[in-house]
Amino acid sequence: MKPLLPFALLPLLLSTCRPSPPPPERIAYHIKEVLLLGTYEYTYRDIIYIEDPNWLARLFKVDHPLLFSIVYHIQAGIDLSTLTITRHPTDPGHLIISHEPARILSIDADERAIHEYFGAPNTYPHPRLLEEINRRKPAVEQLAISQGLLEKAQARAHLLVEELLREAGYTTIEWHIESGGPEG
Numbered sequence: 001m002k003p004l005l006p007f008a009l010l011p012l013l014l015s016t017c018r019p020s021p022p023p024p025e026r027i028a029y030h031i032k033e034v035l036l037l038g039t040y041e042y043t044y045r046d047i048i049y050i051e052d053p054n055w056l057a058r059l060f061k062v063d064h065p066l067l068f069s070i071v072y073h074i075q076a077g078i079d080l081s082t083l084t085i086t087r088h089p090t091d092p093g094h095l096i097i098s099h100e101p102a103r104i105l106s107i108d109a110d111e112r113a114i115h116e117y118f119g120a121p122n123t124y125p126h127p128r129l130l131e132e133i134n135r136r137k138p139a140v141e142q143l144a145i146s147q148g149l150l151e152k153a154q155a156r157a158h159l160l161v162e163e164l165l166r167e168a169g170y171t172t173i174e175w176h177i178e179s180g181g182p183e184g
Contacts, residue, residue: 024085024095039102039160040153042144044072048132070133071113074144075106076153082178091172095165098176102154107141109133 050066078099088094114129154177162173 024087039077039156040149041073041075042147042149044074044140044143046070046072046136046140048129048136050128050132066129067117068129069113069115069117070136071110072137072140073106073108073110074104074141074149076102076144076149077105078102078154078157088172088174093169093171094174095170095172096174096176097161098178100178102150102157104141104144104149107137109137 046069048066048068048070050068078101080099082100084098086096088096158173158175165173
């Protein structure tokens with residue numbers, strides 16, 4: 001009966017043995033390898049109307065007005081190279097993570113999605129089209145920001161990093177945005 005006692009206690013011992021979570025420095029190193037974590041993307045459609053301001057050209061139909069639809073892809077996320085991870089001084093399962101706020105990572109017009117509605121034959125791509133697309137990017141970016149793109153990207157980044165850290169054995173993750181105060 002005595003030789004069976006250690007085997008009977010083995011499940012109890014194994015259930016209480018849990019590997020300690022990896023040190024925050026190692027986790028920060030692996031997370032920073034990713035650099036930019038794009039976590040949210042918006043797609044915007046815009047209409048661009050181009051008309052030659054030269055009234056003489058319009059009179060002789062040298063140039064025709066052009067109408068294009070454009071699709072912009074805007075991606076936002078956090079720069080993981082700014083991430084700092086420290087362990088809470090009294091609780092080894094509690095991490096404090098700080099980083100810069102989410103930002104726009106890219107804004108691009110999808111060239112495959114450009115559609116010309118009317119215009120002179122063989123005018124695509126119109127020489128002023130790229131200029132007009134680039135001129136409108138800041139307005140599209142501001143629209144995305146006003147609709148909450150940065151907040152959604154930051155929340156999704158926090159969720160993703162928290163899931164990874166909880167899998168590593170950490171129980172509490174506290175966020176600090178460097179330009180603001182603590183966030184849940």
